[in-house]
Structure formats: structure tokens, C-alpha cells
Amino acid sequence: MRLSRYFLPILKETPKEAEIVSHRLMLRAGMIRQQSAGIYSWLPLGLKVLRKIERIVEEEQARAGAIQLLMPTIQSADLWRESGRYDAYGKEMLRITDRHEREMLYGPTNEEMITEIFRSYVRSYKDLPLNLYHIQWKFRDEVRPRFGIMRGREFLMKDAYSFDLDKERAVEAYNRMFVAYLRTYKRMGLTAIPMRAETGPIGGDLSHEFIVLADTGESEVYCHADYLGKETPGEDVDFNGDLTPIVSDWTSLYAATEDIVDKAEFEASVPEDKRIVARGIEVGQTFYFGTKYSEPLGAKVATSDGTEVAVHMGSYGVGVSRLLGALIEANHDENGIIWPKSVAPFHVGLVNLKPGDDLTDSVSEDLYGKLESAGIEVLYDDTDTRAGAKFATMDLIGLPFQVVAGPRGLKDGLLEVKDRATGEKEMLSPEATLNKLTAALTG
RNA sequence: CGGGGCAUAGCGCAGCCUGGUAGCGCAUCUGGUUUGGGACCAGAGGGUCGCAAGUUCGAAUCUUGCUGCCCCGACCA
Numbered sequence: 226m227r228l229s230r231y232f233l234p235i236l237k238e239t240p241k242e243a244e245i246v247s248h249r250l251m252l253r254a255g256m257i258r259q260q261s262a263g264i265y266s267w268l269p270l271g272l273k274v275l276r277k278i279e280r281i282v283e284e285e286q287a288r289a290g291a292i293q294l295l296m297p298t299i300q301s302a303d304l305w306r307e308s309g310r311y312d313a314y315g316k317e318m319l320r321i322t323d324r325h326e327r328e329m330l331y332g333p334t335n336e337e338m339i340t341e342i343f344r345s346y347v348r349s350y351k352d353l354p355l356n357l358y359h360i361q362w363k364f365r366d367e368v369r370p371r372f373g374i375m376r377g378r379e380f381l382m383k384d385a386y387s388f389d390l391d392k393e394r395a396v397e398a399y400n401r402m403f404v405a406y407l408r409t410y411k412r413m414g415l416t417a418i419p420m421r422a423e424t425g426p427i428g429g430d431l432s433h434e435f436i437v438l439a440d441t442g443e444s445e446v447y448c449h450a451d452y453l454g455k456e457t458p459g460e461d462v463d464f465n466g467d468l469t470p471i472v473s474d475w476t477s478l479y480a481a482t483e484d485i486v487d488k489a490e491f492e493a494s495v496p497e498d499k500r501i502v503a504r505g506i507e508v509g510q511t512f513y514f515g516t517k518y519s520e521p522l523g524a525k526v527a528t529s530d531g532t533e534v535a536v537h538m539g540s541y542g543v544g545v546s547r548l549l550g551a552l553i554e555a556n557h558d559e560n561g562i563i564w565p566k567s568v569a570p571f572h573v574g575l576v577n578l579k580p581g582d583d584l585t586d587s588v589s590e591d592l593y594g595k596l597e598s599a600g601i602e603v604l605y606d607d608t609d610t611r612a613g614a615k616f617a618t619m620d621l622i623g624l625p626f627q628v629v630a631g632p633r634g635l636k637d638g639l640l641e642v643k644d645r646a647t648g649e650k651e652m653l654s655p656e657a658t659l660n661k662l663t664a665a666l667t668g
Numbered sequence: 669c670g671g672g673g674c675a676u677a678g679c680g681c682a683g684c685c686u687g688g689u690a691g692c693g694c695a696u697c698u699g700g701u702u703u704g705g706g707a708c709c710a711g712a713g714g715g716u717c718g719c720a721a722g723u724u725c726g727a728a729u730c731u732u733g734c735u736g737c738c739c740c741g742a743c744c745a
Contacts, residue, residue, distance in 0.1 A: 234678095236678095236679070236695095237679080237694070237706070238680055238695090239679090239680090240679070241679095242737075242738055242739090244739080259737095261736090262737065262738090316669090317744075333744095363745075365744065368669065368742090368743070369669095369739095369740095369741090369742095369743090371739085376744080376745090380745065381745095443744090507744090507745070508745080510745065543745075544745035545745085547745060578704065579703075579704095610706090611703060611704095611705090611706075611707065612704045612706095613703095613705040613706045614705085614706045614707095615705085615706090616705045617705065618706085620705090629704080631704055632704085633704060
């Protein structure tokens with residue numbers, strides 16, 4: 226993409242309302258624009274990252290056997306009356322009346338709707354296990370939206386729903402999502418620690434919140450330091466096999482949020498030098514809630530002996546839009562964002578320091594073409610602005626690599642290649658640059 | 669939902685107390701000089717001062733109501 230033809234509205238100054246670093250940087254880097262309290266437009270650069278996160282989530286959901294579909298944002302109140310949650314959900318639910326005076330709502334979650342779909346089609350235990358998910362915008366009318374995208378009212382969530390014959394198999398489904406989550410966050414360069422959690426209004430008796438440690442996190446968490454170095458299951462993990470050992474390993478050490486922490490137990494089970502008390506951002510939550518929805522909504526299947534039983538369910542959420550904020554909180558410096566390669570909006574920022582100069586133009590254009598051909602996403606700064614402004618912009622938007630084509634280096638046939646994360650710079654020939662970036666960014 | 673604050677050009681702000689028809693920096697546009705870490709000079713454009721009533725000869729400024737937004741706390745992917 227040529228910067229001269231892109232839409233990247235960078236801000237030099239920080240809008241006053243942005244209190245935390247991720248919000249500030251997202252506004253400055255032209256990723257989002259607030260339209261109303263807790264409601265944002267996604268500008269091109271922000272949308273690109275959002276899509277990359279979605280793709281990782283989709284790949285890991287598929288690996289774990291979940292099937293993607295798409296449910297609407299607007300739901301009928303009737304469905305929620307069946308589960309009893311229409312009145313129970315309270316003011317957080319945005320209620321809407323259509324032209325026929327029908328009561329509708331903007332979905333804050335989809336347990337009812339997915340259960341309705343399930344009960345309409347699935348009749349036999351032979352069709353189980355089943356795990357259906359979608360990635361869709363949710364709306365929760367928070368009393369106090371804040372922190373930019375981290376606590377918006379409208380947010381993008383991946384929510385998966387598992388259906389199984391009994392509790393034992395439902396826990397196996399739970400474990401598959403648990404392991405998928407470990408992998409999902411790891412692929413984005415985040416260490417998310419699963420912590421025992423309350424189930425809240427969704428209900429149930431088994432639940433974990435996946436927490437990323439960050440100073441600006443909203444809740445206080447207590448956990449064992451060894452979680453930070455724990456090995457994440459690899460691509461070869463067998464989702465058809467027994468995942469209990471992995472889940473046990475990842476739940477064996479103490480980890481709890483402030484809501485349910487037992488400080489005596491924390492201190493008894495964690496040696497003093499291993500105790501972490503920190504702030505954390507919740508980026509996902511898993512629930513097993515048995516027949517809480519399948520009973521009232523009549524989601525039943527026939528068993529092998531012909532009797533009908535309500536299915537055991539679980540639900541599994543990932544805050545996709547919130548993850549952007551969490552990623553920036555975890556990866557930035559005083560100059561801007563530092564994107565992990567897996568979610569970076571572009572891989573490389575190619576800076577032509579002197580557009581109009583035959584040498585910088587020809588070398589830049591040539592490298593731009595070759596990088597794109599190699600499948601590397603390049604933001605090519607071909608604009609006629611000053612060097613300092615170009616560097617500042619590149620640091621701000623945080624692409625993993627910057628390549629600078631300027632008269633000074635090209636006099637000797639060399640480009641400057643900068644690693645955004647380490648700040649290391651090296652002078653390389655165009656060919657060596659291409660080889661280095663191809664090696665670092667593909668395969 | 670309790671407490672506090674703000675609303676004046678795209679962004680950041682001054683002006684308000686003590687009413688006289690709006691200003692600064694950045695950004696934008698034009699010309700020129702510059703050009704390896706957010707340049708300089710000259711000129712230009714851009715505002716029904718959040719909305720609505722009221723007081724007044726006259727309201728950004730005083731009064732009342734409304735709306736929007738932000739911050740602190742209790743709640744949530």
C-alpha cells in the first residue's frame with residue numbers, strides 16, 4: 226500500500242480524553258474514531274489489525290473443532306423470555322422496539338439464540354459433540370464506558386457454544402476450548418493466565434478468565450510467577466486426545482482474580498518469591514453451565530436407549546476488539562506501538578526519504594514490488610514530507626520492520642533496516658534486505 | 669447508579685469573573701527557502717462560541733432548562 230493513497234489520519238497531539246496508553250496510541254495512529262460514548266469507527270489501520278486477530282482466533286477455533294456460523298446482532302425478546310433472562314439482564318441490555326411494536330434487543334451474548342438453532346435441528350446423541358461459534362458485534366450498555374476500545378459498549382466478541390451429552394463430555398469440550406485459548410493468545414505474543422472465576426449472570430460451576438498482566442488492567446489478580454514461563458501447547462496438540470494433563474498443568478498453580486481470591490490460600494500455596502499481585506486485563510472467559518439453557522429452551526437429544534436428555538453446554542468468549550487494546554498495552558514504548566508480527570497491520574514500512582530523486586525512487590519502487598510479490602505486506606511511504614515526520618509516523622504505527630531508502634545510504638548502495646522492537650539498525654543492500662525480510666516474515 | 673468536571677476552528681487551549689459581536693499554537697491551502705528524527709518565512713481559508721428559552725439597546729460572557737462528553741467509585745468480553 227502506498228501511503229500517498231492510503232487513509233492514515235495520524236494525530237500529532239493526543240486528544241485529552243485518552244487516559245491509558247492503548248487508547249492514546251490508537252487515536253494517534255489513526256486506528257479508531259469515537260462516535261459516541263463507548264462506540265467507535267474502525268479506521269483502515271485499526272480494521273486491519275482487528276481482522277488479523279480474527280483470523281488467528283478462527284484458525285485456532287477450527288483446530289479445536291469449532292464450526293463457524295454467524296448470528297444476527299438484533300434478537301427477539303421472546304427468545305430471552307424463554308430463558309428468563311429478558312428481565313434478569315437489566316439495563317445493560319439495549320432494548321429496541323420495531324415499527325410493529327415488537328420488542329427486540331441488540332444482543333449482549335448469544336446463548337439463547339444458539340440454543341434455539343441447536344434445538345431446531347439436532348435430535349440425536351450421534352450428532353454430538355458440537356461446538357458452534359461466531360464472531361459478531363455485541364452491545365452492552367455499560368454504565369461507564371472507558372479506556373477506549375477496552376471497555377466499549379459495542380465490542381467484537383468471538384463466542385463459542387458447546388453441546389454434549391453429559392457433563393464428562395462437556396468438560397472435554399471445555400478443555401478443548403481451554404487449550405485453544407492458550408494457543409490463540411500465545412500466537413499474538415501474549416501470555417494469558419487462566420484464573421478461576423465467578424460465572425456471573427451466565428451461570429454454571431466451572432469457569433476461567435484468561436488474564437493478560439498489564440499495569441492498566443481493570444482488576445487485581447493473584448497468581449504464581451511460574452505461569453509466565455509455562456510452555457504453551459504446540460500446533461501438534463491432539464484435540465481428539467485427552468487434554469486433561471495440559472489443563473491440569475495450567476490450573477495447578479494458584480491464580481485468581483480479586484473477586485474470588487482467598488489470600489490465605491494464595492499465601493499458603495505460593496512461596497513468597499513466586500507471588501505475583503498485579504493488574505490484569507480479561508481477554509477471554511470460558512464457562513461450563515450444564516443444562517441452564519438447554520432445559521428451559523428444550524434443547525434435547527435422544528440417547529442410545531431412546532430417552533431424551535437436555536444437553537450439557539458451555540460457552541467461550543474472546544474479546545476480539547479488546548485484544549487490540551491489550552496488545553498495545555503489552556507492546557509499546559514512548560514512541561508508539563510495537564506490533565507483534567502475527568497481528569501487525571503491515572509487516573514492513575518502506576520509507577522513501579526523497580521522493581522525486583531518481584535513485585531513491587527506483588530502489589524503493591523495485592523493493593516495494595519484490596516484497597509484495599514475496600507475500601509481505603508493505604506500507605510504502607512515498608509521500609513528500611520531511612524525514613523526521615516519516616520516522617515518527619513509522620515508530621508510532623509500530624510495523625515490525627522499517628526500511629529506509631535515502632540518498633546517504635544509497636550512495637553506497639545500502640538501505641537502512643530497523644527492527645522496531647529492538648531498535649537495532651543495520652545497513653544492507655536491497656538484495657540482502659529482501660532476503661532478510663523474507664526470512665523473518667514468511668514461513 | 670452516586671460524586672466531580674468540561675463543552676469556543678480538525679486537535680490543544682485563551683477569552684467569561686468586570687456583557688460591546690472572537691483569538692493563540694498546531695494542523696490545512698498558496699508561494700518561497702529548506703530536506704537523515706515531527707523545518708522556516710510570507711500570505712490565505714476555516715467558528716450559527718453544544719442546544720433552547722430568558723435578562724439586556726446589545727450575550728461566547730449573566731440566568732434557567734436540556735443534551736453530549738470526560739474523570740473517580742460500585743458492575744462487565
